[in-house]
Amino acid sequence: MKIIVSKIPDEGVEIHSIETSRSLGITPSDLILDGDVHIDAMVSRQGRVFFVDAALRTALHINCSRCAGEFSYAVDTQFHCQEEPVKKTDLELDVPLQKGDMDIDKYAGDEVELNNLFREQVILAMPMHPLCKTDCLGLCPKCGQNLNIKKCDCREEEVNNPFSVIKKLFE
Numbered sequence: 030m031k032i033i034v035s036k037i038p039d040e041g042v043e044i045h046s047i048e049t050s051r052s053l054g055i056t057p058s059d060l061i062l063d064g065d066v067h068i069d070a071m072v073s074r075q076g077r078v079f080f081v082d083a084a085l086r087t088a089l090h091i092n093c094s095r096c097a098g099e100f101s102y103a104v105d106t107q108f109h110c111q112e113e114p115v116k117k118t119d120l121e122l123d124v125p126l127q128k129g130d131m132d133i134d135k136y137a138g139d140e141v142e143l144n145n146l147f148r149e150q151v152i153l154a155m156p157m158h159p160l161c162k163t164d165c166l167g168l169c170p171k172c173g174q175n176l177n178i179k180k181c182d183c184r185e186e187e188v189n190n191p192f193s194v195i196k197k198l199f200e
């Protein structure tokens with residue numbers, strides 16, 4: 030979705046959009062989406078600086094960092110961006126517009142592709158250590174069995190070992 034910065038009205042403009050990985054330019058090497066990306070945004074402007082306050086909902090198709098199983102990870106996030114023109118006029122040089130937790134980006138020209146911004150936010154939503162469930166049991170370090178599906182015998186053998194040694198001594 031493109032926006033013409035100089036045409037953003039004083040009261041701002043609301044954007045409601047449903048995007049796909051194709052429209053956002055997200056490739057399988059970035060990540061795989063498990064649904065559309067729902068975007069509700071408010072775009073406002075002060076001079077040539079514009080702001081995007083947005084809520085973004087989608088689901089990512091990812092692998093668990095413990096058991097490697099595939100699962101759908103729900104994303105429901107909000108973000109705030111401040112977009113500044115690459116070339117500022119002298120008047121704008123020292124305007125301190127920056128608010129607290131805001132990302133600051135640069136844009137060039139008057140027409141800006143907001144999907145680049147949304148793409149970045151979807152990719153940022155990817156968790157570092159995703160878990161298919163909080164109590165995921167992971168894989169057995171010895172035999173690689175997915176312990177969520179089935180127990181393996183490895184752990185029991187370890188526990189039994191000292192006893193079998195003692196047992197042997199008494200034989």
Ligand SMILES: [Zn+2]
Pocket residue numbers: 093094095096097098160161162165166167
């Ligand atoms: Zn898991």
Ligand SMILES: [Zn+2]
Pocket residue numbers: 169170171172173174181182183184
């Ligand atoms: Zn095992």
